[in-house]
Amino acid sequence: MNEVTNLLMNHRSIRHFEDKPLSREQIETIVLSAQAASTSSFVQAYSIIGVTDKEKKAKLAEFAGNQSYVAENGHFFVFCADLHRHDIMGQMENKDVIPAIESTEKFMVSVIDAALAAQNAAVAAESLGLGICYIGGIRNDLEGVSELLKTPDRVIPLFGLAIGYPSKKNDQKPRLPxxxxxxxxxxxxxxxxxxxxxxxxxxxxxxxxxxxxxxxxxDTWTGQIAGMLEKQTRMYMKDYVQKKKMDLR
Amino acid sequence: MNEVTNLLMNHRSIRHFEDKPLSREQIETIVLSAQAASTSSFVQAYSIIGVTDKEKKAKLAEFAGNQSYVAENGHFFVFCADLHRHDIMGQMENKDVIPAIESTEKFMVSVIDAALAAQNAAVAAESLGLGICYIGGIRNDLEGVSELLKTPDRVIPLFGLAIGYPSKKNDQKPRLPxxxxxxxxxxxxxxxxxxxxxxxxxxxxxxxxxxxxxxxxxDTWTGQIAGMLEKQTRMYMKDYVQKKKMDLR
Structure with a gap:
């Protein structure tokens, strides 16, 4: 154990933030930390959208099922799987990259790349004394999110990351053995x-x-999770992802 | 900047390790750090397989395109998206969770969960003075990997993570602006x-x-990556994932 593993093991999601924005320096440290994560074969298949506009944040909070901390935090990031960049690159280099970027393999690569970057962002933020909460709730309405953030085809907003100065700390839930x-x-x-x-x-x-x-x-864990999974949420996802021209072949 | 963000920003992949295994304590610290990462709605939809058997490691190195550091390292982890656990849970609780766990949404959740955990493992390892390298190359032959590691349906080995005492350090490649x-x-x-x-x-x-x-x-970046993407590798992935009963609907 050391300072870093202590920090990692003491993680808990924060759902109440002070009304105090992150500084430009904090935002840059967090994004540069995200970018330093490993990336599959150097493809860098993700993008990060910082949302500061109050109306947009309110709309995202609504999409996420009225989670107030999506609107009220120090900074709100949206992590996206991104193969739009690679489409442009194919055009620049006059190479047919379309079958590859429409494959399930490259969809997985872009999701993994985005998640590795996000976790570095989360760890960096916590090391700065900030709290974080992942917001999978934006996936309730990705059509709405895409329109709001004007993401092109081959870009899938995966989750939000709310970061800020914690005003209330939650307990840490025990993990699986x-x-x-x-x-x-x-x-x-x-x-x-x-x-x-x-x-x-x-x-x-x-x-x-x-x-x-x-x-x-x-509640037991299996009871809670099986109950949740029985409900079949976000079943539109396959259509949405394919409409965005990813995970097609 | 602090000690943690310094560590994150100084990451580089290590491809040469000393012949010295990790201690049980190091392995546990790494796995517990991985488990402390956020998980979507507490589903914990991943598993980690540590591979110590020499023949299995040699076979994995072969699958990954003869990368010697897959066989020669301090410890080799395979991170898997895992919804098998949730299938069992549905049976235990007598709830029909099948449509949910076969959805693209839950496939994404499981891939994201596994990647967040893996990045915590990577950061923990580096904080212990160890080096790491993600091994996407195991996806060259996931049928082979599944058979070797006896993974059931609804478990997708996503990538390896080779960890060990670095014997040679690489340069750090500059990231996108x-x-x-x-x-x-x-x-x-x-x-x-x-x-x-x-x-x-x-x-x-x-x-x-x-x-x-x-x-x-x-080389330019766009030239290198467009050239790689033109080659259409791992196009079997969609069939494989669906055969494993994930990303189906």
Whole structure:
């Protein structure tokens, strides 16, 4: 353990920020840290859109299901998978890059590139004493988000990242047992053991909620997540991504 | 700037490692750091497979196009998008989660979750004085990788992460200009400016290669990447992912 791993392990999402904007220097440090992350074969297949316009932030908060901290924070970033740049490059170099950039492989590459950059941004922000919250909620309405941020074809806004000075700190939710996430040499084959690990984790989560709510809530993890997944949200995504000319072949 | 942002901005991929395995404590610190990353709605849709078996590592190196550092390192991790766990959970809770876990939305969630965790692992490793290299090359043959690591349906090995004690340090390649990656309030609409930024970056990259190779190599970035994308690699990916019952609807 050291200062950095301490910082990583102490992460929690922040959903209440002071009304104090980030400085230009902070924004640049965060973006440069994001850019320093690894990128698949040097393709740099992502873009970051900083949103400062109040109306746009209010609209994004609405898309995200009225999460106030999408509008109220120090700075709001949107991380995008971006192969538009590569389309332009193909034109500049007179090379047919279209089959590649329309492939599932390059869709995955662009999503991974954007996420690696975002996590560096998150870590950089936390090292500056700021709090962060990923906002997957913008995916409730990516048509709306694309229109608002004027993203071209082959650009998919993936998630927001709200950053700011924390005004309230949340607890840290216990993660899955290490031995359940981490396999050695092969994926765990014994389903009975797999289920036991989930049951063990259910006890931990249930106790966590019990303590935190004074007995009002005792959800298990599998109950909570299976209940959420049963609801089938954002089922328009395949059409949207393909309309944006990605993940097509 | 602080110690953490310095560490992030000084990242470079390491492709030569000493013959010295990571300790159990180092592995656990890295995995726990990975797990501390944000996860979409608490779904924790990823798994990590550590590979220590020499034959398996040799095979993975072969899949990755004979990259020696896939076999020779301190520890080799494979990060997987994982919705198998959620399939099991649906069975445990008697909820129909299948349409959700077969959606493009949840495929994206699982890829993002895995990448956020991986980047925390990478940062943790570098903070311990270790070097890292992402290995997208395992995606050359995911059928082979799945068979080798016995991953079930709804698990997609995304990339490897080779970690170890660096024996040779590479240079750091300059990234795209900040103003090209970072947009404000809307995606840059002026294509002429967009292309100028790419041309400006081409000069930077060309000078970088020129200096580094004593004039032998003067590639531009757009030339290098468009040339790579023209080649259409890993076009089997869509079939593979769908065969694994992800990104289906």
């Amino acid at each position: 290490l031995q359940h996430i981490y396999h050695e040499n092969e994926y765990k084959q014994d389903e009975a053991v797999y289920r036991e690990e989930l049951e063990m984790y259910n006890k931990i989560i249930s106790e966590y909620y019990d303590e935190r709510t004074g007995g009002k809530r005792k | 900040l103003q090209h990656i970072y947009h404000e309030n809307e995606y840059k609409q002026d294509e002429a400016v967009y292309r100028e930024e790419l041309e400006m970056y081409n000069k930077i990259i060309s000078e970088y290669y020129d200096e580094r190779t004593g004039g032998k190599r003067k």
